[in-house]
Amino acid sequence: MRIYIEEVKPARYRVRSLTPDGAVLIKSSRQPLLDACRALIEMGITGRVEMWDAVRPYARMSADIEKGAKLMCREDRGKLELVRYVPRPVTWERRPEPSADLG
16 A cells, blocks of 8 residues: 655655545654554554655655554654554643623
8 A cells, every 4th residue: 555645844744545535644743654554554454555755756665554553753862763652642621611601
């Protein structure tokens, strides 16, 4: 399977799948190949994936989808390494209910 990336901000990429409709898999990512692997697993897609862009005539990176979904990039003291994926906790604050008494 092929996916295509587009830079949306410096070091942030949008990932599109190679489908007739060009569906967006990931809106923004700093590690587009690995995040795409997790999205593809959720869709039940396995096998190999290649990440392409509009500049190079060859794939930028490729991975086994199942193995890539289990990894994430971590930078520590200027050293970049692949480590086991750990989902970030979802944090949110509940907005206050609008007051019924507006007068």
